[in-house]
Amino acid sequence: MEDVNRRKLLAGIGCGIIGVTLSNMSIFASNAHAEKNKANSWPWPYEKLDPKHTAELAYNEWYRIFCGGAVISSIFSQLAEKIGEPYKSFPVDSFIVLEGGMAGWGTICGSLSGANIVSNVIIGPRIAGPDCENGHVIGSNIMDWYSNAKLPVYVPTNPKANKDKIIQTTSSSPLCHVSVGKWMQASGFALGSNERKDRCARVAASVAYKLVEDLNAWKDGKYNAEVVWNSAKEYGIPAQQNCTECHTNKVPEAPKMKKI
Amino acid sequence: MEDVNRRKLLAGIGCGIIGVTLSNMSIFASNAHAEKNKANSWPWPYEKLDPKHTAELAYNEWYRIFCGGAVISSIFSQLAEKIGEPYKSFPVDSFIVLEGGMAGWGTICGSLSGANIVSNVIIGPRIAGPDCENGHVIGSNIMDWYSNAKLPVYVPTNPKANKDKIIQTTSSSPLCHVSVGKWMQASGFALGSNERKDRCARVAASVAYKLVEDLNAWKDGKYNAEVVWNSAKEYGIPAQQNCTECHTNKVPEAPKMKKI
Numbered sequence: 001m002e003d004v005n006r007r008k009l010l011a012g013i014g015c016g017i018i019g020v021t022l023s024n025m026s027i028f029a030s031n032a033h034a035e036k037n038k039a040n041s042w043p044w045p046y047e048k049l050d051p052k053h054t055a056e057l058a059y060n061e062w063y064r065i066f067c068g069g070a071v072i073s074s075i076f077s078q079l080a081e082k083i084g085e086p087y088k089s090f091p092v093d094s095f096i097v098l099e100g101g102m103a104g105w106g107t108i109c110g111s112l113s114g115a116n117i118v119s120n121v122i123i124g125p126r127i128a129g130p131d132c133e134n135g136h137v138i139g140s141n142i143m144d145w146y147s148n149a150k151l152p153v154y155v156p157t158n159p160k161a162n163k164d165k166i167i168q169t170t171s172s173s174p175l176c177h178v179s180v181g182k183w184m185q186a187s188g189f190a191l192g193s194n195e196r197k198d199r200c201a202r203v204a205a206s207v208a209y210k211l212v213e214d215l216n217a218w219k220d221g222k223y224n225a226e227v228v229w230n231s232a233k234e235y236g237i238p239a240q241q242n243c244t245e246c247h248t249n250k251v252p253e254a255p256k257m258k259k260i
Numbered sequence: 261m262e263d264v265n266r267r268k269l270l271a272g273i274g275c276g277i278i279g280v281t282l283s284n285m286s287i288f289a290s291n292a293h294a295e296k297n298k299a300n301s302w303p304w305p306y307e308k309l310d311p312k313h314t315a316e317l318a319y320n321e322w323y324r325i326f327c328g329g330a331v332i333s334s335i336f337s338q339l340a341e342k343i344g345e346p347y348k349s350f351p352v353d354s355f356i357v358l359e360g361g362m363a364g365w366g367t368i369c370g371s372l373s374g375a376n377i378v379s380n381v382i383i384g385p386r387i388a389g390p391d392c393e394n395g396h397v398i399g400s401n402i403m404d405w406y407s408n409a410k411l412p413v414y415v416p417t418n419p420k421a422n423k424d425k426i427i428q429t430t431s432s433s434p435l436c437h438v439s440v441g442k443w444m445q446a447s448g449f450a451l452g453s454n455e456r457k458d459r460c461a462r463v464a465a466s467v468a469y470k471l472v473e474d475l476n477a478w479k480d481g482k483y484n485a486e487v488v489w490n491s492a493k494e495y496g497i498p499a500q501q502n503c504t505e506c507h508t509n510k511v512p513e514a515p516k517m518k519k520i
Contacts, residue, residue, distance in 0.1 A: 039349040065385065089299040089349045093385040094395070097376050103400040104491060105434055106498035107368035108361075116357050125353040127325065135354070140363040174365055177499050181514070184497065190517040191496050231364060236451050237444065238366035239437050246506035254441070257450040 039086035042124025042132050047082050048219050049075065051212040058208035059156040062201035068098025068110030068117075070204040075118050075212065090121070101176030109176045111207040115142045118211060123218065137227050138214045143174040144228045145210060147241060151179070152202030154209050161198035172242045179203070299346035302384025302392050307342050308479050309335065311472040318468035319416040322461035328358025328370030328377075330464040335378050335472065350381070361436025369436045371467040375402045378471060383478065397487050398474045403434040404488045405470060407501060411439070412462030414469050421458035432502045439463070 038044070058074035065073060073092045080087035095117070097103050098110035116139035124132030150168035159166075167187045171179035180191070180200065189195040217223040231239040236254035243251045298304075318334035325333060333352045340347035355377070357363050358370035376399035384392030410428035419426075427447045431439035440451070440460065449455040477483040491499040496514035503511045 037348055039351045040353065042354075065387065069385075086349060086351070088297055089346060091299045091346070091350075091381050093300065093388065094302075094377070094380040096385040096387060097380040097396055097399055100492065100498035102368050102373065102376055102434070103396055103403065103487075104498045105368075105400070105403055105489070105500055106491060107434055107500070108365075113362065113373070116362055117354070120354040120357040121351050125325065125329075125356040127356060128353065136357055136363055139357055140365070143363065143365055174362070174367055177497065181497055181512070184515050185512065188515050190515045191492055191498075192517050227363075229365070231366060232360065232451055237437065237441055238360035238364045238451075240365055240367070248508075252441070252445065255444050255448050255450045257452050 039089065042122075042128050044086055044122045044124075045079075045083050046122055046215065046219055047079065048216045049078055049212045051209045051216075054078065054212045055154045055205035055209040056157060059154070059201045059205040062204045063160075063197075065093055065096040066099035066110060067200055067204045068114035069093060069096040070201070071111050071114030071208045071211065072118055074204075074208045075215075106175065106177030108174055109146070109179050109203070111204045112143050112146055112174050114204075115139055115207050115211045119215070122215065134218050134223055137225055138211070138218065138223065140227050140229065141225055142207065142210060142214070144241075146179075146207065147172055147174055149206075151183075152199055152206045154202055154206040156202060156205060159198055160201070161194040162202075166195075166199065166202070172245065173240050175240070178242075178245075299349065302382075302388050304346055304382045304384075305339075305343050306382055306475060306479055307339065308476045309338055309472045311469045311476075314338065314472045315414045315465035315469040316417060319414070319461045319465040322464045323420075323457075325353055325356040326359035326370060327460055327464045328374035329353060329356040330461070331371050331374030331468045331471065332378055334464075334468045335475075366435065366437030368434055369406070369431075369439050369463070371464045372403050372406055372434050374464075375399055375467050375471045379475065382475065394478050394483055397485055398471070398478065398483065400487050400489065401485055402467065402470060402474070404501075406439075406467065407432055407434055409466075411443075412459060412466045414462055414466040416462060416465060419458055420461070421454040422462075426455075426459065426462070432505065433500050435500070438502075438505075 054074045057077065058070045061070035061073045069092060072095050076087045076090055076092055095114065098113040101107040101109060102113070119138040120135040123135030123138070126133040126136040148170065150170055152166065152168065167183065169183045169186050171182055173179060180196070183199055184191065184196060187195065187199075189199075214223055229241060231237065236256065314334045317337065318330045321330035321333045324330075329352060332355050336347045336350055336352055355374065358373040361367040361369060362373070379398040380395040383395030383398070386393040386396040408430065410430055412426065412428065427443065429443045429446050431442055433439060440456070443459055444451065444456060447455065447459075449459075474483055489501060491497065496516065
């Protein structure tokens with residue numbers, strides 16, 4: 001987190017194998033290793049994808065491996081076909097566990113977990129060099145976008161439910177429990193209903209669409225955003241944006257660093 | 261989620277490549293594919309690990325790739341050395357983004373994200389066959405254990421701070437914000453302090469220790485637990501266990517399925 005702003009200072013140096021700061025050093029020193037283990041060298045090769053086609057894939061994959069798996073599958077399945085490794089060897093289906101806010105516990109929306117995993121796996125971990133920090137930035141900013149959007153945004157070609165219209169709600173939170181809870185409250189549909197399932201499949205599709213737009217911009221060298229929400233810096237604790245929704249007006253203050 | 265109980269009925273059939281239900285079918289039909297792509301065939305090969313050694317690795321890795329990355333690295337680095345692929349090609353460092361409840365947003369504790377990813381990547385996604393459901397069960401039950409434990413449990417050999425004693429707190433939640441917030445409130449230490457960093461590194465070590473205990477039991481055929489917390493079934497919405505902590509006494513009721 002603290003290092004994300006180094007990106008500004010060192011932009012353009014590129015990212016490579018962890019521990020090697022300069023990309024051209026990695027070319028000379030670690031080609032053999034990179035050949036043997038493409039998965040731990042960043043960025044992974046990327047070809048621009050069609051957001052709408054990706055969203056359709058995510059919508060349909062939701063009914064097989066749910067939200068987080070669907071977002072990952074919608075992007076990695078296309079790249080595995082276009083490019084091959086290291087995408088082919090990524091165990092996509094294991095990420096079904098992101099469902100329901102991680103195994104049904106209602107924490108982070110699985111679509112957001114999936115988006116963060118995709119952007120950081122493709123672009124790289126923020127410690128792999130300044131350009132790799134875009135993976136972190138894209139992931140974090142999709143959480144901000146999600147929290148403030150009227151979801152779901154994307155309308156699938158052949159929706160399985162909510163065919164005439166669908167209620168859209170703003171979660172003000174990246175949490176599954178809050179996001180799906182507000183939609184269920186506004187729509188009156190139960191968790192087990194076809195309407196709720198279609199809603200969450202559309203959310204996965206909406207996130208996949210947005211993520212591909214951002215990845216395409218990054219590929220074109222046009223993704224130059226900064227992290228929008230940095231709670232640790234502002235409030236001294238990792239947090240989302242809707243403090244009073246849980247704390248009401250009694251928001252506790254985080255302990256401050258003692259002056260020495 | 262709904263299918264986890266099938267495990268009881270169909271136990272022992274084994275898990276394989278997605279879409280192939282019987283393990284011996286996968287041996288005949290898909291050997292070539294499995295050879296080419298070991299990463300998408302489950303379970304991944306596993307050798308029992310030493311929980312204490314793993315916890316030490318996790319503690320130290322925290323200072324490089326933080327909580328979620330540290331849990332994954334502590335286990336996959338050992339298995340990459342003992343076994344090789346598919347562990348060697350898993351992009352461990354990308355999972356630094358699990359830090360601070362996903363890129364600092366305070367949602368699920370990264371150590372728990374890491375634990376769920378490890379158990380589901382090794383044992384397999386729950387849809388790959390009844391035995392693979394143990395990945396989901398182990399991950400979910402570690403969230404239950406975490407929420408109710410006095411953390412951190414593990415004491416590292418050479419702690420970087422809190423050398424004389426450390427305050428332990430119970431989060432009653434799998435959320436980073438709640439877990440680290442309660443510890444900061446009880447201890448008075450700020451997010452940026454060496455004491456808080458050591459605390460979270462110890463939490464990662466504690467989770468890695470518990471996870472290896474469970475994986476070793478699974479390897480020995482002795483992990484026979486059921487999912488302890490199934491909120492969707494009990495409350496009709498994905499949720500954690502501490503409803504009144506955010507909702508106070510006004511806990512809303514989830515919409516019910518309409519009777520047809």
